[in-house]
Amino acid sequence: MSQEEGSLEARLEEQETFEPPESFVEQANVADPDIYDEFANNWPDCWERAANLLSWDEPYDEMLVDDDAPFYEWFTGGKLNASYNCLDRHVEEGAKNRAAIKWEGELGETRTYTYGDLLHEVEAFAATLRELGVEEDDVVTLYMPMIPELPIAMLACARIGAPHSVVFAGFSADALATRMNSADSEYLVTCDGYYRRGDALDHLSKTEEGLEGVDHDVSDVVVVDRLGDDLEHSLGERQHDYDELVDEHAGASVDPVSRDAEDMLFLMYTSGTTGKPKGVKHTTGGYLAYTAWTSHAVLDLKPADTYWCSADIGWITGHSYIVYGPLALGTTTMMYEGTPDYPEKDRLWEIVEKNQVDVFYTAPTAIRAFMKWGTEYPEKHDLSSLRLLGTVGEPINPRAWKWYYQHIGNEECPIVDTWWQTETGGMMITTLPAINTMKPGSAGPPLPGISAKVVDSQGEEVDAGEAGYVTVDKPWPGMLRTLYDNDERFVEEYWEEYSDPDADEWVYFPEDGAKLDDDGYITILGRVDDVINVSGHRLGTMEIESAVVGVEGIAEAAVVGGDHDVKGEAVYVYAIPEEGYEDQEADLREAAEEAVLESIGPIARPEEIVFTPELPKTRSGKIMRRLLEDIASGNELGNTSTLRNPDVVEDIADQVGAD
Numbered sequence: 001m002s003q004e005e006g007s008l009e010a011r012l013e014e015q016e017t018f019e020p021p022e023s024f025v026e027q028a029n030v031a032d033p034d035i036y037d038e039f040a041n042n043w044p045d046c047w048e049r050a051a052n053l054l055s056w057d058e059p060y061d062e063m064l065v066d067d068d069a070p071f072y073e074w075f076t077g078g079k080l081n082a083s084y085n086c087l088d089r090h091v092e093e094g095a096k097n098r099a100a101i102k103w104e105g106e107l108g109e110t111r112t113y114t115y116g117d118l119l120h121e122v123e124a125f126a127a128t129l130r131e132l133g134v135e136e137d138d139v140v141t142l143y144m145p146m147i148p149e150l151p152i153a154m155l156a157c158a159r160i161g162a163p164h165s166v167v168f169a170g171f172s173a174d175a176l177a178t179r180m181n182s183a184d185s186e187y188l189v190t191c192d193g194y195y196r197r198g199d200a201l202d203h204l205s206k207t208e209e210g211l212e213g214v215d216h217d218v219s220d221v222v223v224v225d226r227l228g229d230d231l232e233h234s235l236g237e238r239q240h241d242y243d244e245l246v247d248e249h250a251g252a253s254v255d256p257v258s259r260d261a262e263d264m265l266f267l268m269y270t271s272g273t274t275g276k277p278k279g280v281k282h283t284t285g286g287y288l289a290y291t292a293w294t295s296h297a298v299l300d301l302k303p304a305d306t307y308w309c310s311a312d313i314g315w316i317t318g319h320s321y322i323v324y325g326p327l328a329l330g331t332t333t334m335m336y337e338g339t340p341d342y343p344e345k346d347r348l349w350e351i352v353e354k355n356q357v358d359v360f361y362t363a364p365t366a367i368r369a370f371m372k373w374g375t376e377y378p379e380k381h382d383l384s385s386l387r388l389l390g391t392v393g394e395p396i397n398p399r400a401w402k403w404y405y406q407h408i409g410n411e412e413c414p415i416v417d418t419w420w421q422t423e424t425g426g427m428m429i430t431t432l433p434a435i436n437t438m439k440p441g442s443a444g445p446p447l448p449g450i451s452a453k454v455v456d457s458q459g460e461e462v463d464a465g466e467a468g469y470v471t472v473d474k475p476w477p478g479m480l481r482t483l484y485d486n487d488e489r490f491v492e493e494y495w496e497e498y499s500d501p502d503a504d505e506w507v508y509f510p511e512d513g514a515k516l517d518d519d520g521y522i523t524i525l526g527r528v529d530d531v532i533n534v535s536g537h538r539l540g541t542m543e544i545e546s547a548v549v550g551v552e553g554i555a556e557a558a559v560v561g562g563d564h565d566v567k568g569e570a571v572y573v574y575a576i577p578e579e580g581y582e583d584q585e586a587d588l589r590e591a592a593e594e595a596v597l598e599s600i601g602p603i604a605r606p607e608e609i610v611f612t613p614e615l616p617k618t619r620s621g622k623i624m625r626r627l628l629e630d631i632a633s634g635n636e637l638g639n640t641s642t643l644r645n646p647d648v649v650e651d652i653a654d655q656v657g658a659d
């Protein structure tokens with residue numbers, strides 16, 4: 001590092017607040033600070049601003065219906081189609097030749113779909129789905145990696161009113177089966193494989209294995225030939241070749257089905273506190289309006305922009321901010337298939353430079369990895385096309401924030417640290433990039449119209465400087481409507497903690513801890529339930545635990561998150577061997593790891609698996625998870641004298657990080 005750079009780092013280290021650059025403010029979509037009052041004084045009608053970003057087949061009669069809270073309805077009576085909003089209307093407005101999706105494969109091949117091309121592809125695939133028998137409201141499962149056929153399939157589903165359920169390609173065969181079973185999904189779109197660090201991964205065998213676990217008839221499986229070699233036809237009659245079907249239907253015209261605003265657009269499974277993933281239901285009007293609005297106001301997207309969110313479409317971030325939000329606004333959205341360090345650690349910056357990316361949105365985990373790799377990689381590239389940077393998925397530490405600001409944004413780009421969840425559909429707490437002062441590490445105030453508060457365990461708002469829990473006491477258009485087929489669990493999981501049903505007061509509880517400051521900024525402290533956040537991805541400890549205790553020879557297990565300097569959190573497993581298996585730790589460890597990979601996937605791979613004759617328990621027999629977390633994170637261990645078995649603690653702590 002040069003001396004000049006060194007002093008720059010030192011200056012930034014001291015600096016606690018950052019103002020939006022004038023050059024950014026001048027061109028921003030939303031730059032008037034009055035927007036907060038405008039929304040507050042005109043709630044809920046303020047959401048008209050979001051609805052007006054869409055084209056409606058029929059206008060809505062009511063903004064919000066709250067008679068049956070917390071089963072809220074937004075834009076009631078309105079009709080629209082999401083694929084029409086993301087495609088046709090832009091073509092009709094003359095943007096046929098504007099790039100809609102720019103895709104880059106890991107090996108370097110590229111594909112660009114203009115809005116015109118994308119519309120044709122989507123129509124051809126929509127016609128295909130129809131021919132296969134897919135009807136309105138049938139759930140179509142998409143088990144696909146980052147290839148253009150994934151957003152094409154999503155939009156084709158949306159076009160014919162069939163909700164999609166995308167299963168992250170990195171998830172295991174079991175995870176696919178669980179999700180297809182839960183949604184009674186009879187149709188699957190998948191592919192033969194994809195590339196990771198130069199290797200072709202076999203996705204078809206995993207699909208095949210997953211299908212074996214599906215408890216109902218899956219009538220059709222459409223397979224994209226990503227790898228370009230001869231496709232195996234291992235799934236029998238029900239297997240179809242994507243390219244063949246789309247060629248047959250090339251030129252088809254499929255009218256977008258007019259959907260009710262409250263009709264389901266998609267299902268997305270996410271981890272909760274039990275072993276069973278939750279099917280979060282999002283609707284057509286509210287979700288699309290909300291993602292379009294937040295893409296406009298927070299990401300500042302404009303039709304002329306090239307925008308890149310480096311998430312995977314298999315997670316909510318990709319749904320909202322690779323596909324629906326950006327395409328609803330007519331922006332060019334980038335997709336990259338592979339890893340950021342292949343073939344070199346400058347791959348992302350090469351893509352930014354080559355495509356003149358204007359807005360870049362990524363996860364703190366990625367930023368921490370970039371920091372570790374060093375500044376030489378971004379320095380190799382001209383990143384001056386960038387105007388705005390964003391982060392999502394986990395808290396960002398101020399050091400990583402400042403590194404991003406300096407080395408990627410060249411101190412010229414505002415950063416939005418956006419807090420939200422699968423359930424919220426879109427961003428909830430973040431600065432507006434042209435309006436608010438940025439404070440590294442703090443997400444910011446709630447967005448206009450979003451009534452997020454930090455409260456104590458009684459539901460009273462905490463004073464500035466204090467910590468508590470995030471709650472949201474007014475509904476918003478992008479919110480989940482329910483959990484698929486499980487209204488009861490929906491109420492229990494999100495509304496029971498802080499609501500007062502007798503007074504008809506409903507408060508949404510996202511299960512995050514947070515701190516409030518004097519300016520009303522919210523710093524997110526992390527989950528307060530048994531969900532851990534690995535590299536910005538949500539994993540349920542119970543799901544992992546049930547995989548581990550399924551191993552023969554393991555009697556009991558506790559899974560917790562421990563601090564990790566790149567991933568944010570990592571998975572730690574503490575397990576008790578069954579009698580007679582005490583001397584087989586190496587085999588048990590291997591079997592436990594295998595079980596986790598099989599039931600969830602590599603993302604949940606444990607950092608450490610520690611065997612112990614006992615787990616630390618309170619006198620009433622509850623496992624002391626906090627203590628196990630402290631051990632995993634290498635924290636000072638407080639008083640353990642209230643435990644039934646304090647001696648075990650030291651024994652476990654000695655083992656963690658021992659190798």
Ligand code: PRX
Pocket residue numbers: 270316317391392393394395396417418419420421422423443510511512524526527533536537538
């Ligand atoms: O704990 C919060 C964390 O991620 C959780 C939501 O995870 P998921 O539904 O998978 O969605 C991730 C992408 C939106 C939240 O409950 N989280 C998300 N964004 C932030 C965050 N924590 C701190 N700061 C953020 N910006």
